[in-house]
Amino acid sequence: LYAADAALAVADEASALPEATGDARSFRDLILAKLTYAVGKDPIVARDHDWLRALSLALRDRIVDRWMATTRGVYRMGGKRVYYFSLEFLIGRLLKDGLNNMGLLGTAREALASVGVDLDVIAELEADAALGNGGLGRLAACFMESMATVGVPAYGYGIRYENGLFRQNIIDGWQTESPENWLAYGNPWEFPRREVAYEIGFGGAVEASEGWDGSAVHAWKPAETVLAVAHDTPVVGWRGLRVNTLRLWSARSPDPISLDAFNAGDHIGALTARTKAESISRVLYPADSTPAGQELRLRQEYFFTSASLQDLVRRHLKQHREIRTLAQKAAVQLNDTHPAIAVAELMRILIDIHAMSWADAFALTRDTISYTNHTLLPEALESWPVPLLERLLPRHMQIIYAINARVLTEARAAGATDAMIAAVSIIDEGHGRRVRMGNLAFVGSHKVNGVSALHSELMKETVFRDLNTVFPGRITNKTNGITPRRWLMTANPGLAGLLRETIGEGFLDDAEKLVALEPFARDPGFQERFAAVKHANKARLAKTIQQTLGLRVDPAALFDVQVKRMHEYKRQLLNILETIALYNAIRTHPEKDWVPRVKVFAGKAAASYTSAKYIIKLINDVAKMVNTDPAVRNLLKVAFLPNYNVSLAEVIIPAADLSEQISTAGMEASGTGNMKFALNGALTIGTLDGANVEMRDHVGADNIFIFGLTAAEVEARRAKGLNPRANIEADPALAEVLDAVGSGVFSPADPQRHRGTVDNLTNSDWFLVTDDFTSYSAMQRRIDALWGTPAAWREKAILNVARMGWFSSDRTIRDYSDEIWGLPTVKVG
Numbered sequence: 001l002y003a004a005d006a007a008l009a010v011a012d013e014a015s016a017l018p019e020a021t022g023d024a025r026s027f028r029d030l031i032l033a034k035l036t037y038a039v040g041k042d043p044i045v046a047r048d049h050d051w052l053r054a055l056s057l058a059l060r061d062r063i064v065d066r067w068m069a070t071t072r073g074v075y076r077m078g079g080k081r082v083y084y085f086s087l088e089f090l091i092g093r094l095l096k097d098g099l100n101n102m103g104l105l106g107t108a109r110e111a112l113a114s115v116g117v118d119l120d121v122i123a124e125l126e127a128d129a130a131l132g133n134g135g136l137g138r139l140a141a142c143f144m145e146s147m148a149t150v151g152v153p154a155y156g157y158g159i160r161y162e163n164g165l166f167r168q169n170i171i172d173g174w175q176t177e178s179p180e181n182w183l184a185y186g187n188p189w190e191f192p193r194r195e196v197a198y199e200i201g202f203g204g205a206v207e208a209s210e211g212w213d214g215s216a217v218h219a220w221k222p223a224e225t226v227l228a229v230a231h232d233t234p235v236v237g238w239r240g241l242r243v244n245t246l247r248l249w250s251a252r253s254p255d256p257i258s259l260d261a262f263n264a265g266d267h268i269g270a271l272t273a274r275t276k277a278e279s280i281s282r283v284l285y286p287a288d289s290t291p292a293g294q295e296l297r298l299r300q301e302y303f304f305t306s307a308s309l310q311d312l313v314r315r316h317l318k319q320h321r322e323i324r325t326l327a328q329k330a331a332v333q334l335n336d337t338h339p340a341i342a343v344a345e346l347m348r349i350l351i352d353i354h355a356m357s358w359a360d361a362f363a364l365t366r367d368t369i370s371y372t373n374h375t376l377l378p379e380a381l382e383s384w385p386v387p388l389l390e391r392l393l394p395r396h397m398q399i400i401y402a403i404n405a406r407v408l409t410e411a412r413a414a415g416a417t418d419a420m421i422a423a424v425s426i427i428d429e430g431h432g433r434r435v436r437m438g439n440l441a442f443v444g445s446h447k448v449n450g451v452s453a454l455h456s457e458l459m460k461e462t463v464f465r466d467l468n469t470v471f472p473g474r475i476t477n478k479t480n481g482i483t484p485r486r487w488l489m490t491a492n493p494g495l496a497g498l499l500r501e502t503i504g505e506g507f508l509d510d511a512e513k514l515v516a517l518e519p520f521a522r523d524p525g526f527q528e529r530f531a532a533v534k535h536a537n538k539a540r541l542a543k544t545i546q547q548t549l550g551l552r553v554d555p556a557a558l559f560d561v562q563v564k565r566m567h568e569y570k571r572q573l574l575n576i577l578e579t580i581a582l583y584n585a586i587r588t589h590p591e592k593d594w595v596p597r598v599k600v601f602a603g604k605a606a607a608s609y610t611s612a613k614y615i616i617k618l619i620n621d622v623a624k625m626v627n628t629d630p631a632v633r634n635l636l637k638v639a640f641l642p643n644y645n646v647s648l649a650e651v652i653i654p655a656a657d658l659s660e661q662i663s664t665a666g667m668e669a670s671g672t673g674n675m676k677f678a679l680n681g682a683l684t685i686g687t688l689d690g691a692n693v694e695m696r697d698h699v700g701a702d703n704i705f706i707f708g709l710t711a712a713e714v715e716a717r718r719a720k721g722l723n724p725r726a727n728i729e730a731d732p733a734l735a736e737v738l739d740a741v742g743s744g745v746f747s748p749a750d751p752q753r754h755r756g757t758v759d760n761l762t763n764s765d766w767f768l769v770t771d772d773f774t775s776y777s778a779m780q781r782r783i784d785a786l787w788g789t790p791a792a793w794r795e796k797a798i799l800n801v802a803r804m805g806w807f808s809s810d811r812t813i814r815d816y817s818d819e820i821w822g823l824p825t826v827k828v829g
């Protein structure tokens, strides 16, 4: 091979390069062949990006072999497939995860070393695929990996956004947004399938006629058509045993250009229709828990839902010939309400295209679909104005009315009162007639799940109280999980290596085997090694902080971390206010034995979310003052790292000592960051919210720091009327902090800057920051005390790692398979 010879010549010259052996040698040859023939570069002049592409393509070849074997096997078995419908897949980088799952990490490292390339250096160049906003999107990515791991034949269906989540820049402490461009260097993982394209209609009218038996037949004649073109990415499971498909749709115009307009000299106008069509898959909506409310968003939702349903129905008919068996062969999981229009679209396909009766079609739809709810926040419950739906999807609006009429009849028969009828109705008559997508998803599903035990119970009492009465037993819980391949093995190779040496390899295949670590929790020798791994991870994060912020932090300090989307209910504000209280205390009592802390924050605010942006600014204002104040003598540092994403999370999480999970109880549906931190040996300070509750049950109440009001207490206080002024009066430290912030101590150039934030806390405080401040602060001081006894701290940290196995997304997927999808799973390893 010419390329190999050339590279070897290079290697010869640099005689210090190690020789590759065995598998590494053949993998090196594959990489060199890719570099030469697919990238078109001579190894002598290849740059890091070229090596990255060559390596990715080499790995992809190996994955594709398994992919085809899996796909063929699934077809031959003729069993059920899962279709995970999600508007978001926050997958991040794929190279290291793919290498790890294929067992090629060491091989690739050696192969590259033999040609003078450092795997870690080129891996950093891979774009971070941010096709999601936060937890919901990352959950979908973890689920895809776990489905491949536990042997659930699955397709993920979503949108191939050309621009993922915006880049966050911090300029003078303020967040600004710029477009993200993950496809700039191409995407080595995807296979465009130009031949797999579906027509997606919008607008127009419905023509009704009489069928052969006198029944009404409806034909929708859309005014506009857009093409959905498939792009497939293989998703490889642990040990490379099975590979599933992530199929993302890209929008194309059926008419790329209006030649008449072009020839008439209107060169821009000739492209208008195309631009409009393609705008559907242009950009991910930067909305997290707040509805975008734009027509384009509804178009995106229908676009990917319709394409996905058309695709799976086609696959089903091709293999099984008979539409009536759909629910036996296909389970459609709706990730939040974003694809809820699937209920009406599947009904349309079954009735209008396959001529099914209403009753049969509805039974089949319900048996096929299930729905996951991710939030109780009222502003996040999607609803669309009836006139908009009528205009954009006229046939679907008819179907929704018809579904609703039957649901309301059913509800009446079950004894529903007028108030209950109003609550279960798909149409909200109270706010200018809107279609409630949550209710549509609920009535069209056989199971509706929440994402933690607490959240699922609250669903029954709040958003879906009356629907739960009319359809008892439909709501179920599936506590979220995280994939330990990405969040332990590849993000924290130091810890994974130590665990392998200590308890063997069993935990790699079954995370619950991490319990074997328990006997080592108090072992001084093991504690030392465990602490050394943590220290190395902290040194790495310290380097990142130095490089991005020019701030020096000491890896020996307590690293106290809150990273997640910026949201008032997540209460980054509580954290920074307590940080200020600590700052004040250090200044007042410099003689005390303070524990050195580094406060790390990262997270994006939705572009339109003003109060969240002010919280970012406040954190940065505080950082500026604290970090340069000689009086604090390095006892406190504050770092806000810009542009939080999956790759940054992989650096931050393994380096944390303390994980902040401090949402107002009852408001965080589950959280998944909380699980990632604990699995990596951080202790949690948190409220009894979301999955924190179950984490406490698993790790033990002694090994987690729970403070603050419970969900029931929060509700009671809100019902009685909040009284932030009384809270502030009762805690002088809090009063001092609010005085300082409100009067501009941290913003001397603009003293009024944070007045609004303080006024809001003083006058309303919907998120109960002032109610929980005192207990939060007290808990932080207890944490300081524990830090002073390293053996006790380490014991708890090790027990967290040992007991977090249950939170593997493999367990979550097994639960979905058993209780919602009706599918078998396999043991790994």
Ligand code: CJB
Residues within 6 Å of the ligand: 133, 134, 135, 136, 137, 139, 287, 288, 289, 290, 374, 375, 380, 451, 480, 668, 669, 670, 671, 672, 690
């Ligand atoms: N979640 O990320 C989002 N976006 C939303 O619009 C609504 C909810 C989050 O989903 C995660 C996965 O279930 C949860 O862990 C998290 O609590 C929730 O906020």
